[in-house]
Structure formats: structure tokens, C-alpha cells
Amino acid sequence: MDRQANGALVPDVTLDRTSPVPLYYQVATRLQQQIEEGDIPVGSRLENEVELADRLGVSRPTMRRAISYLVERGMLVRKRGVGTQVVHPKVRRPVELTSLYDDLLKSGQAPRTEIREFEVRPAPDQIAEALGIPFGAEVTWIERLRFAGDEPLALMHNAVPLDVLRLHREDLERNGLYDLLRGAGHVPRMANQVVGARTASAGEARILDEARGAPLLTMTRTAWDAAGKAVEYGSHLYRASRYSFELNLTS
Amino acid sequence: MDRQANGALVPDVTLDRTSPVPLYYQVATRLQQQIEEGDIPVGSRLENEVELADRLGVSRPTMRRAISYLVERGMLVRKRGVGTQVVHPKVRRPVELTSLYDDLLKSGQAPRTEIREFEVRPAPDQIAEALGIPFGAEVTWIERLRFAGDEPLALMHNAVPLDVLRLHREDLERNGLYDLLRGAGHVPRMANQVVGARTASAGEARILDEARGAPLLTMTRTAWDAAGKAVEYGSHLYRASRYSFELNLTS
DNA sequence: GTCAATGGTTTGTCCTGACATATTTTGTCA
DNA sequence: TGACAAAATATGTCAGGACAAACCATTGAC
Numbered sequence: 001m002d003r004q005a006n007g008a009l010v011p012d013v014t015l016d017r018t019s020p021v022p023l024y025y026q027v028a029t030r031l032q033q034q035i036e037e038g039d040i041p042v043g044s045r046l047e048n049e050v051e052l053a054d055r056l057g058v059s060r061p062t063m064r065r066a067i068s069y070l071v072e073r074g075m076l077v078r079k080r081g082v083g084t085q086v087v088h089p090k091v092r093r094p095v096e097l098t099s100l101y102d103d104l105l106k107s108g109q110a111p112r113t114e115i116r117e118f119e120v121r122p123a124p125d126q127i128a129e130a131l132g133i134p135f136g137a138e139v140t141w142i143e144r145l146r147f148a149g150d151e152p153l154a155l156m157h158n159a160v161p162l163d164v165l166r167l168h169r170e171d172l173e174r175n176g177l178y179d180l181l182r183g184a185g186h187v188p189r190m191a192n193q194v195v196g197a198r199t200a201s202a203g204e205a206r207i208l209d210e211a212r213g214a215p216l217l218t219m220t221r222t223a224w225d226a227a228g229k230a231v232e233y234g235s236h237l238y239r240a241s242r243y244s245f246e247l248n249l250t251s
Numbered sequence: 252m253d254r255q256a257n258g259a260l261v262p263d264v265t266l267d268r269t270s271p272v273p274l275y276y277q278v279a280t281r282l283q284q285q286i287e288e289g290d291i292p293v294g295s296r297l298e299n300e301v302e303l304a305d306r307l308g309v310s311r312p313t314m315r316r317a318i319s320y321l322v323e324r325g326m327l328v329r330k331r332g333v334g335t336q337v338v339h340p341k342v343r344r345p346v347e348l349t350s351l352y353d354d355l356l357k358s359g360q361a362p363r364t365e366i367r368e369f370e371v372r373p374a375p376d377q378i379a380e381a382l383g384i385p386f387g388a389e390v391t392w393i394e395r396l397r398f399a400g401d402e403p404l405a406l407m408h409n410a411v412p413l414d415v416l417r418l419h420r421e422d423l424e425r426n427g428l429y430d431l432l433r434g435a436g437h438v439p440r441m442a443n444q445v446v447g448a449r450t451a452s453a454g455e456a457r458i459l460d461e462a463r464g465a466p467l468l469t470m471t472r473t474a475w476d477a478a479g480k481a482v483e484y485g486s487h488l489y490r491a492s493r494y495s496f497e498l499n500l501t502s
Numbered sequence: 503g504t505c506a507a508t509g510g511t512t513t514g515t516c517c518t519g520a521c522a523t524a525t526t527t528t529g530t531c532a
Numbered sequence: 533t534g535a536c537a538a539a540a541t542a543t544g545t546c547a548g549g550a551c552a553a554a555c556c557a558t559t560g561a562c
Contacts, residue, residue: 299512
């Protein structure tokens, strides 16, 4: 906008054509940086595609692909006949598939996990159905208690089919379940979650250090990998006083 | 796969080049139909892009765009050097931005809404901040009680900035809030939600026909339109015994 | 018999060029 | 001055070609 038309002020051409990183992605990353650093102010219109492509020395399809990438991520809005605008940076990330372990790591709290149960056994019918495996097929069944600092936060039950991953107790003590799944090549890509609430039973209350009847958040989830294979079933209980789900949605 | 190599069995070439509907979209829709009707079985590999493009009489970029569209929707998976596969139809839809009203309509229950409060007033500071409007700016403030059949289901509080939509009580009695927003051209596109749980106070319990101390699901949300303008703030209470959130996530 | 090289298949990236369409601005005429 | 028409500007769509990179299976050597 307020730049010279001759393009003299463009020293930051950091595109590397020998790099294995796709050009369109390099362009998109560069644009994203400029937006996040306020170089391109929120609400302002970008230069048009053709000029941008010219200035960066890429073709228009490549430029369009970079812009499309940011449009999909909710960072830019395009209007035909008008131009491309930077939207409010408040909502950026779409819903991500993460685990509680990841969430805690991100927020800087040290997660600790106590494994209370660990066995291979036939899956209960309800879980077998959720996983889409034959009734009676064997799964690794886990009960874990997760702490944030010294306080218990969640009581988690998981079932992992044996042909997906042969779990070991010591791995689970060091890593989150999702890390292990990813490491085994079964990257969770889709999941169906149901979030509800109920009150704690006496046993649950004791384990979670809550009063009996305290409100708990419940979450049951089935996760699939890219090929559509079910990789995990989970049924978790969270202390409502210490935890809530945050979701960023895009339509 | 089991089709003749000469391509004799392709009577359904229904592409219309004079139509204003983009070619790639026509191709994608056609593919989607064939997948949903089982014409192209789940798990099977598609023909390669070049052949498909040839057979349909479109260029490879157009074919790729059609396939990409379905990949983004989670219907297909591409692997370089391997091919394109139809994924399990169980998880298809990404997270959608809906309201409780829509949810109830879909599940076939008749929703009814009782408006308990309706006024224009300055936004409380916390809500003004969530909406990104100046402190003290006026909003339409609503308290509604939603029923499924005869039973109360949720107690909902909403705030809508005046410059987004001038609400009328009678509109709200007939339509969901999101329909009204969409009708006014402020299509909600992004939202940030926090889902938690707590126990009902005496007053809330009375309104929702629950016992005091019953578990409630809480949800607070801010929604923005495509331009990044905040269009709605909501703080809702659901009876945990009657309602839960279902989410489909994709990474 | 096992492991490494090789070649074919398929998707991924990038280019040039052209035309279509929506929107806003400008210009002209009544 | 007002309304309508034309032009300028921007994104949207589509074609055709070229090369790169990943994957798989087969072949070959040890």
C-alpha cells in the first residue's frame, strides 16, 4: 500500500528455489509472518495477485496457492472484483486433534501420569463396536491418572487394538498415548468426540481428590488414522473445577 | 478397477460447460455421488489423475482441483506414488458451526423457545472484551429457555452488538438466533468455544427442572463472521442429563 | 537367500497463457 | 445534478506442458 511502486523496498525476498520446501509454502509462510508481525496491518488490502506474484518472482498460480492456503486457515478473505483482506487475527487455528498431554505441555504445566491398570483383554462389546473390530477381539486396556503439578486432573481409560500398536508400560510412562501412536505410523487424523457432564461417584471422587457429587466433565472419543482405521478409544473423566475444553471452530 | 480399460462403460458424462457452475465442482460432485452410492467402493483406489482427466475430457489441473476438494472434505486420501483411495465413510464431516436449534431440528425433536428476558443495554465489561467492542457499548441482551418437547433443556444467554443486527422479539420467537444472523448477512464463520461443567445453583435448578447440585454443561462462545467482526457472544447452560456435545474433528 | 539397485507408476510442484465474471470507479449524456 | 453506460481492476476458472519426488515391485548381485 504505502510502498514505493518501483518495489525498491523489498529486501526480504527469502525464497529458495533449491529447497525441498515447496515455493507456494515458502511464499505463504512469508506472508503469514508479515501479517503476524503487523507488517501488513489487520484489515488492510493486499496488493493484487499479479503484482505480488511479479514482485516475488513466482507465477500467478503459485501466488494464488499461497494465498488460498492462508484463506483456508482463516487469515485472509478474498472477494472477487475487490481484493484480498487481512482478517482479525483473534481466531486462527482450526480445531486440532490433540491430547490432554499435549495441551498441558503447551500451557507450560508439567504433566505426570500414573498408570493404574494395564492389561491385554477382550474389548467390551460397546468399545469393540466403537472401534469397528470384531466382538471379543483383544485390545490393550489402560487406566491412567493424570496430574498437573501435584493435583490430579483426569482419570483416563483407553483401549488400543493390538494390531495397531503393541503398547509397553514403560513407553506409556514416558510419553503420551498420541505420541506413541504417531511414532508407530498411526497418525490420528479424524476423531469423533462426545463431551458431557455428570457427578462423581464415591470412588471417582476419592481418586480425583474431589468431594462426592462434584461435577465432572466426561469425554468419550474414537480416533481414526488417514486410512480410516480406528486406532484408539478413550473414555475420560476431568475435574470440572480444573479443566475445560477450548475449541476453535470454522464453518 | 474392474472396469474395461477402453472406458466403454462411462455413459454418465454429465458435464455442462455452458453452466455457471465451475467445471471442477461439477466433477467433484459427480465423484462424490459415485462414492456415496457405492459406485466407487470404500477402500478402492481411483484411476490415476491423468486417465480420469482424459476420460472426463478435462485438464489435469481441473481434475486435481476436484480431487483436492474431496480430499479436504475427508472423503479421499492421496498418496504420492501410490494413488487416491476412498476412506471409510464413518467420519466425513468436519466440525460444523451450528446452534442448539439446528441440532434439535436435525435430530427430529421439536424445539420451542421461551424468551425470558430481552433488552438493549450496555455490555458488561467481560462481554465487551470478548466481542472486541468498546466498554459500555450497547448490545441486545437475551435470556432464553429452550425446550425439547415439554422438557427444559438449556438456559441461554446471548449478547448481539447493535450494529450487527437489530433484533426483534417476535423474530426470535420464530427463528433460531443463527438463522437471523445469517439472514442479516453476518454468517458466523469462526467461533471460539469453551466447554466446562459445574453444579446448578438453586435458581438455575428450578428453571431447568433439575435438583439443586445437579451437573450442568457450560458453554461460552464468541462467533465472528468472514470479515472478522464479532457477531455474537453466548453463555449457555445445558442439563447434563439431557444433552452432550458431539464433535467431529480432523487434524 | 537376503539385500541393494533400478525402473515404472503416480501424485506433487511450477510455469505460461488465456478468458470469464464480479465489483468499483469513471465518464458521459439527458 | 442525476442516472445510466463503459472502462478499469480484481479474483475465478481452465488448458497444456514439463519436471521432481515418492512409492512399489522386480531384478540383479553377493
